[in-house]
Amino acid sequence: MAGKLIHIFKEFLDLLFPQKCLGCGISGATLCEKCLASFPPFFAENKPPNLSETDEIFVATSYKDEIVKKAIWLFKYRGVKSLAEPLSSLIVKKLGDKITRLINDTRQTVLIIPIPLARKKFKKRGYNQAEILGKCLSDKLSIKMETNVLYKIKETISQVEIKDRNKRLKNIQGVFAVKNSEIIRNKVIILVDDITTTGATLNEAGRVLKQAGGKKIIGLTVAKG
Numbered sequence: 001m002a003g004k005l006i007h008i009f010k011e012f013l014d015l016l017f018p019q020k021c022l023g024c025g026i027s028g029a030t031l032c033e034k035c036l037a038s039f040p041p042f043f044a045e046n047k048p049p050n051l052s053e054t055d056e057i058f059v060a061t062s063y064k065d066e067i068v069k070k071a072i073w074l075f076k077y078r079g080v081k082s083l084a085e086p087l088s089s090l091i092v093k094k095l096g097d098k099i100t101r102l103i104n105d106t107r108q109t110v111l112i113i114p115i116p117l118a119r120k121k122f123k124k125r126g127y128n129q130a131e132i133l134g135k136c137l138s139d140k141l142s143i144k145m146e147t148n149v150l151y152k153i154k155e156t157i158s159q160v161e162i163k164d165r166n167k168r169l170k171n172i173q174g175v176f177a178v179k180n181s182e183i184i185r186n187k188v189i190i191l192v193d194d195i196t197t198t199g200a201t202l203n204e205a206g207r208v209l210k211q212a213g214g215k216k217i218i219g220l221t222v223a224k225g
């Protein structure tokens, strides 16, 4: 009943504020199929140096694209959670084959773990964009998501504000902790985040997950800055 009411309410809202594609302005979706298909692929320049803890990083598109930039900003800072749907579709479209191959090649269980927010930031923002994205990917790819393993125990200065790569690596050191490590023992973990720049966050999260028994760590993001 509650679900139905929410649905009716949502339809009512859509009537008042029809969704428009933020790429081309067409009605009906926050990001239409055509615009999604036009996003440039991201060509990985392999693993960045010094990122020993993450085995591979999969990236769907480039943050240099203006629509991608706008979409991620709205998704992350302006509460447009519905963008998780097209952004996860984009990941599946661009990287689905790679992920399927990974699942088929491994003899271990594959899990999705979203990069967590520190508690204070989560309260302020009200949601973790990486978790919403992770949930969509979990549903689309039928991979279980675990949110009670990786925790962010220290607040950090936003990595975006730090330009120097070594300082970024230092800023993120020791901010993650693992609980319930038995869940990840010998598992392949897909670490999900909205964006990666130097890979420092994915690497540090990968480090603690490996230390806790994770077998292989794959970073997966919508875009690379």
Ligand SMILES: [Zn+2]
Residues within 6 Å of the ligand: 021, 022, 023, 024, 025, 026, 031, 032, 033, 034, 035, 036
């Ligand atoms: Zn469009």
